[in-house]
Every structure is written in C-alpha cells, then in structure tokens.
C-alpha cells in the first residue's frame with residue numbers, strides 16, 4: 047500500500063469525495079434513514095479532510111470546531127480501502143487539529159445498529175450517551191439508538 051496522507055480537501059476533489067460519501071450513505075440507509083419530520087442533522091463544517099493512498103482519494107471526514115471539541119461527521123471510506131487504517135488516519139489528523147486549536151476532545155455521533163460504535167471504540171472513543179434518535183428511524187419506521195461518543199485529546 048502506498049503512503050497514506052490526510053490533508054484538507056482541495057478544489058477539484060469534490061466529485062470523488064461526494065461519490066465516497068454517497069457509497070457510505072447508501073450503506074447506512076439499509077440500517078437507518080432520516081425521519082420524515084426530522085430536524086436538521088449535522089452542523090456546518092469548519093473544514094473537510096481527505097485521505098489519499100498515493101494519489102487516490104480513499105476516505106473523507108468533515109469536522110466542525112466548537113469550544114469543547116472537534117466534531118466529526120460525514121466520515122466515509124471507500125469500500126475497497128476499508129480495514130486498512132484509513133479512518134484511523136482521519137481521526138489522527140482530527141486529533142492534531144484539536145491539539146492545535148487547544149480543544150479538549152473529539153466528538154461524533156453514531157447509530158448503534160450500524161455496528162460503528164465498536165469501530166470508533168477501537169479508535170479510542172468512549173460512549174457518552176445513548177438515546178432514541180430524534181431525527182432517524184429504521185427502514186420500517188422503528189426507533190434506532192443514537193450514541194454520542196468522545197475521545198479525549200492526549
């Protein structure tokens with residue numbers, strides 16, 4: 047595998063980045079969907095990271111800086127490049143951003159039923175809160191569990 051680099055998104059990378067996000071979203075939609083009457087989900091990003099394997103864009107994440115944390119959303123890795131540390135590299139870069147901004151934690155929100163909670167636990171995040179998701183439901187309209195997670199900055 048070529049060297050994995052994570053940096054800020056650049057102009058011209060939008061189509062590839064969006065395609066990776068779309069693949070991730072399609073998968074997540076098998077487990078949960080926005081509630082029809084739901085409110086706005088996510089927040090306006092401060093920046094967008096991309097992970098490159100050589101010159102191939104393989105993953106991405108948006109981040110939003112608040113006083114308490116760097117909040118990650120829209121995390122997605124191309125299916126052909128999963129399980130190779132791409133998400134770990136994105137999280138690592140977010141940690142560097144948090145350190146430079148002097149904020150004490152990384153934060154994100156996952157839906158329990160996707161299985162992603164255990165992936166982010168492996169990446170050092172801890173569960174802070176579990177609740178019935180206000181803005182999302184299962185494909186048959188049932189409740190899903192929102193899990194707020196945090197990782198303290200070392």
Ligand SMILES: CC(C)(COP(=O)(O)OP(=O)(O)OC[C@H]1O[C@@H](n2cnc3c(N)ncnc32)[C@H](O)[C@@H]1OP(=O)(O)O)[C@@H](O)C(=O)NCCC(=O)NCCS
Pocket residue numbers: 069070071073074120121122123124127128129130131132133134135155156157160162164165166168169
């Ligand atoms: C979730 C996602 C971003 C993980 O990306 P990734 O690059 O494959 O993750 P990494 O390779 O960095 O793996 C991180 C850790 O999780 C583990 N892991 C990754 N995928 C896993 C899986 N499907 N099952 C179990 N463990 C898994 C890895 O083994 C690694 O732990 P380790 O270092 O202790 O071995 C990716 O699967 C994805 O894009 N999914 C679709 C979109 C999505 O769910 N986004 C997140 C929304 S909250």
